[in-house]
Amino acid sequence: MRTAEDLALLLHDPATGAPLVDSTSLPRVLAGAVVLEIVLSGRAHLADGRFRTHLVVDDRRPSGDHVLDLALERLPADTTPKAAIEKLQSRVRDPLMAGLVHDGAVRLEERTMLGFIPLSPRWIAADPTRREAARGRLHAALVDGVTPSPEDASLVALVRAVKAEHKLLDAPRRELRARSRQIADGEWAAEAVRRAIADIYSAVAATAAAGATAAGST
Secondary structure: OHHHHHHHHHOEOOOOOOEOOOOOHHHHHHHHHHHHHHHHOOOEEEEEOOOOEEEEEOOOOOOOOHHHHHHHHHOOOEEOHHHHHHHHOOOOHHHHHHHHHHOOOEEEEEEEEOOOEEEEEEEEEOOOHHHHHHHHHHHHHHOOOOOOOHHHHHHHHHHHHOOOHHHHOOOOHHHHHHHHHHHHHOOOOOHHHHHHHHHHHHHHHHHHHHHHHHHHHO
C-alpha cells in the first residue's frame, strides 16, 4: 500500500496535521489509491462493459496488508471503479493513518471543542522522512521532467485528481497541471497499467466532484 500511504502523508500538512484538500475529496482519493492497488496487484481487473467499465474482483485471499484485505472483503464481485470508491471512501483513511502512526511517520492528535465535543483528529508529522521522499519524487516528475515509474505516475494521477499539485510543490500551478496531464496521458508504462490509472483517476475526480456538490447542497 505504498502509494496510498504516501498519498495520505502528502495530503496532510506535516506541521498541523490538517488535510490539504477538502473533506469530500480526501477520503475518495485515498479510496481510489486502494482500488488502484487492488487492480495493479492483480487482485482485480478492469473489463469493458457496454456502457461502463467494470471492476471485477478475482482474488480475495489474505494479502497480509490490513487495509487491502478490508477493502477486498467489502467490495462486491462485480462493480465499477466509481462505485468501489464510494463504497470504501469512509473506511480507508483511519486504517491507513493508523498504520502510519504505528510506523512512526505521524502522531495522532485527538481534538475536542469545549473539552467534550469531538472534532476531526489531526495527524502531525513525527518523522518527515517518508513524506519528503514522496514529495521529492513528485518534484522530479512534475518539475524536473523525470520519467516517472508506474508507482510515481499513479501518485501524480491521484494528486492531479484532487488538484493538489500546487499545494505540494513550489512551482506555477498552470505548469504543474500541464505536466501532470502529460504524465497521465503519456506512454510511460504498459497499456494495462496506464488504463488502470486513467480509469481510477476519472473515478476519483468524478466522485470527489459529486461529493463536493452534495456537501454544498446540504
